[in-house]
Amino acid sequence: MTAQTRPYNVLFLCTHNSxxxxxxxxxxxxAGAGRFVAYSAxxxxxxxxxPHAISLLQRLNYKTHELRSKGWDEFSLETNPDAPDLDFVFTVCDNAAGEVCPIWPGQPMSAHWGIPNPGDAVGSEAEIALAFAEAYRQLNSRITLFCALxxxxxxxxxxxKRLDEIGKSIAPDESAA
Known part of the structure; x- marks a missing residue:
């Protein structure tokens, strides 16, 4: 890849964007610290x-007031000629990975970084919170690796090749240390 004069635009896809x-x-x-601008759809x-995602993000001091569930048409050339040029598109759920995606602006590179859906977790509040924490941990590990490339x-x-390898990586379990 060549050096960029703007941040890299990254889109994360999941069926429900929730x-x-x-x-x-x-x-x-x-983590991208200005080198990357991320979107989701x-x-x-x-x-x-x-709400469990919002709660976790707030506990980790993320700003959540502007977060919203949105369709991928906001980022498609077919429906939004003003969509940002995308450099990378990552699917984070198996359903989205198998869907026929729109035409993305910018000829982005893509990879599948599947993570189990914490929204499917059942049990006590603590068990559900643990599922969200695990999804966060796996995503954080992969995104940290990606940002270091x-x-x-x-x-x-x-x-x-590196993007695909990151998608297959399993984050080390910090609690096992």
């Missing part, structure tokens, strides 16, 4: 952000 993609958007915007947005020195093929 938990995983929202978490990833927040993590990337913090869904193919069938739920219309609301999961030497973008300017990697060609597209090498970068694609």
């Amino acid at each position: 938990a995983r993609s929202i978490l990833a958007e927040c993590i990337m915007n913090r 869904g193919s069938m947005p739920s219309g609301e952000v999961n 030497p973008m300017a020195s990697l060609d597209r093929l090498s970068l694609q």
